[in-house]
Amino acid sequence: MLKLHISQTLPNPLQMNLECEAGQLHALVGPSGSGKTSTLRTIAGLSQAKTGKIQCNDEIWFEADEVSGIKINLPPASRSCGFLFQQYALFPHLSAIENVLIPLQNSLLEKEERISIAHEWLVRMGIQDLAKRMPHQLSGGQQQRVALARALARQPKILLLDEPFSAIDAPTRQSLYKTLADLRRDLHIPILLVTHDLREADLLADRITVIDQGISLQTAAPQVLFQKPRNARVAELVGINNMFEGVFDSGKLHWDNSDQLFHVLDKGKIPPNTPVAWVIPADGLSLHEQPSDTSVIAKVMQISTLGQVAVIQMQLNNGEHTIVWEASAAEVRRLSLKVDSAAYIEIDSSKIHIMPLRSINDPRRFTN
Amino acid sequence: MANPILLSNTMEVMDIDAILLSLKLAAWTLVLIIPFGVWAAHKLIRLDKGKPWIEAALALPLVLPPTVLGYYLLIGLGGKSIFGVPLVFSFTGILIASLIVNLPFAIQPIQRAFESINPEIREAAQVSGLSHWQIFRLIELPLAWRGITSAAVLTFAHTLGEFGVILMVGGAIPSETKTVSIAIYDKVQSFDTSGAGALALLLLGISLVAIAVSYGVFGKSTYYRRAKTNA
Numbered sequence: 386m387l388k389l390h391i392s393q394t395l396p397n398p399l400q401m402n403l404e405c406e407a408g409q410l411h412a413l414v415g416p417s418g419s420g421k422t423s424t425l426r427t428i429a430g431l432s433q434a435k436t437g438k439i440q441c442n443d444e445i446w447f448e449a450d451e452v453s454g455i456k457i458n459l460p461p462a463s464r465s466c467g468f469l470f471q472q473y474a475l476f477p478h479l480s481a482i483e484n485v486l487i488p489l490q491n492s493l494l495e496k497e498e499r500i501s502i503a504h505e506w507l508v509r510m511g512i513q514d515l516a517k518r519m520p521h522q523l524s525g526g527q528q529q530r531v532a533l534a535r536a537l538a539r540q541p542k543i544l545l546l547d548e549p550f551s552a553i554d555a556p557t558r559q560s561l562y563k564t565l566a567d568l569r570r571d572l573h574i575p576i577l578l579v580t581h582d583l584r585e586a587d588l589l590a591d592r593i594t595v596i597d598q599g600i601s602l603q604t605a606a607p608q609v610l611f612q613k614p615r616n617a618r619v620a621e622l623v624g625i626n627n628m629f630e631g632v633f634d635s636g637k638l639h640w641d642n643s644d645q646l647f648h649v650l651d652k653g654k655i656p657p658n659t660p661v662a663w664v665i666p667a668d669g670l671s672l673h674e675q676p677s678d679t680s681v682i683a684k685v686m687q688i689s690t691l692g693q694v695a696v697i698q699m700q701l702n703n704g705e706h707t708i709v710w711e712a713s714a715a716e717v718r719r720l721s722l723k724v725d726s727a728a729y730i731e732i733d734s735s736k737i738h739i740m741p742l743r744s745i746n747d748p749r750r751f752t753n
Numbered sequence: 754m755a756n757p758i759l760l761s762n763t764m765e766v767m768d769i770d771a772i773l774l775s776l777k778l779a780a781w782t783l784v785l786i787i788p789f790g791v792w793a794a795h796k797l798i799r800l801d802k803g804k805p806w807i808e809a810a811l812a813l814p815l816v817l818p819p820t821v822l823g824y825y826l827l828i829g830l831g832g833k834s835i836f837g838v839p840l841v842f843s844f845t846g847i848l849i850a851s852l853i854v855n856l857p858f859a860i861q862p863i864q865r866a867f868e869s870i871n872p873e874i875r876e877a878a879q880v881s882g883l884s885h886w887q888i889f890r891l892i893e894l895p896l897a898w899r900g901i902t903s904a905a906v907l908t909f910a911h912t913l914g915e916f917g918v919i920l921m922v923g924g925a926i927p928s929e930t931k932t933v934s935i936a937i938y939d940k941v942q943s944f945d946t947s948g949a950g951a952l953a954l955l956l957l958g959i960s961l962v963a964i965a966v967s968y969g970v971f972g973k974s975t976y977y978r979r980a981k982t983n984a
Contacts, residue, residue: 462879464880468876470876476892488881490891535877
């Protein structure tokens with residue numbers, strides 16, 4: 386199990402708390418420059434945080450506080466991390482198998498045994514026929530498999546993957562998804578995956594930590610994250626389209642700039658008349674041909690059909706708000722939706738999730 | 754069968770002693786300066802404070818007139834000796850001069866080679882569990898070998914052709930300090946143009962081959978460059 390708590394303000398702000406169980410794949414998601422890679426590098430010992438603690442199983446790899454400074458700081462070579470670099474960082478003068486043999490250099494095993502282990506890893510990655518090829522003779526996907534074999538050859542205690550899918554084509558990516566799923570099942574070590582692609586994180590990860598400006602904003606299972614983002618920034622970062630503002634007062638949510646009122650359950654933590662952000666997930670929205678007492682009238686502004694999926698953009702309340710609704714192309718035909726036509730939207734208030742308007746790390750979050 | 758008179762004439766024209774001395778000087782310079790160059794270049798790439806000054810000092814022999822350098826060496830080493838061997842007007846003296854003059858030729862190509870190694874490669878070696886020495890031996894040194902070869906070739910060629918400093922520190926003592934370039938000068942002074950011409954042609958040939966070898970080694974598309982484009 387990996388436990389991480391690091392904090393610093395300079396040179397780059399970094400406030401990170403996370404735990405990752407053995408056998409779990411934990412994704413770090415955030416925009417470019419948000420500190421995802423810095424977190425992985427700090428875990429691997431390639432850079433240091435000012436304060437914090439990094440613990441893997443019972444072993445403390447790093448410990449520092451404001452008063453005593455750095456107390457423990459194991460060098461990268463002693464941390465037993467498998468690190469897959471974004472650009473693979475294969476040793477260009479060594480063949481594929483020699484690359485995989487490098488982490489076994491200090492092993493007490495006989496040379497033949499080391500070669501056999503390296504070969505096994507290449508077999509496992511499906512690239513045993515390329516053992517003698519030099520890195521420049523391999524495709525991007527093949528290089529990545531060599532890099533993954535090298536990262537795992539030493540039987541690391543954790544596996545760190547830095548944007549592994551960013552530089553490879555779609556078919557290679559699909560096959561790597563499967564490899565990664567197999568590894569998670571077989572290795573039983575914590576796996577940390579850095580990605581900026583939420584769909585990828587949703588597909589692969591058991592838990593996701595959303596990072597922005599060096600700060601971990603929320604850690605949750607993908608489903609929870611998409612349905613109940615902790616604040617407006619998280620909702621924005623996880624790409625929730627339908628996010629609005631309103632005022633919450635004792636179970637009633639007043640939608641800004643509209644007469645619309647929703648009855649929303651909360652845990653009684655929100656003070657009266659608090660400005661809030663709120664989101665409605667896709668399954669909380671439905672479109673109807675006929676109006677009802679509770680439906681909201683919208684005007685269809687744009688229909689984009691992508692294969693069998695259609696994205697419909699609608700305006701409400703005289704253009705004050707825009708709602709995006711994804712449906713099948715068949716559903717669009719059934720509802721006879723056309724640009725400029727009227728649509729009747731039903732919002733399921735039990736699916737509404739309300740959040741603080743500002744980030745929890747924003748000191749202004751309690752003010753207007 | 755070789756004609757002994759012709760052979761003796763050729764040796765005289767070519768000044769074989771000067772050629773052997775130049776080769777000896779170049780060989781000793783190489784043996785001593787290349788390991789130092791590798792060490793110094795490796796230290797320099799990690800240096801932050803004072804790096805421009807140290808680099809400037811090491812590059813001085815490139816821009817200083819050889820007589821200036823020779824003058825300082827003469828003043829600095831004059832009257833001193835190591836194990837009874839005087840440091841001026843001796844082979845040891847011109848070897849020291851040669852080592853100093855060749856510092857930029859030995860260090861700069863190796864330093865550039867170390868600097869061109871992608872930092873992620875070193876980090877990958879670190880997280881693979883290699884010690885600093887292992888990273889140097891297994892990763893950095895093989896990746897920098899083109900720079901090391903280039904440094905060796907340049908140093909060798911430059912030592913054979915060095916004139917001003919050697920003359921200032923060593924004079925022109927036959928078999929002791931009279932290298933090929935000084936022998937050429939001597940021959941021109943004594944109107945032996947054919948002898949000077951033969952030696953000059955020899956130096957020209959050696960220099961051309963050395964530079965061609967150096968360009969040949971670097972001209973090839975390296976695996977490193979190709980690997981980077983692939984990534």
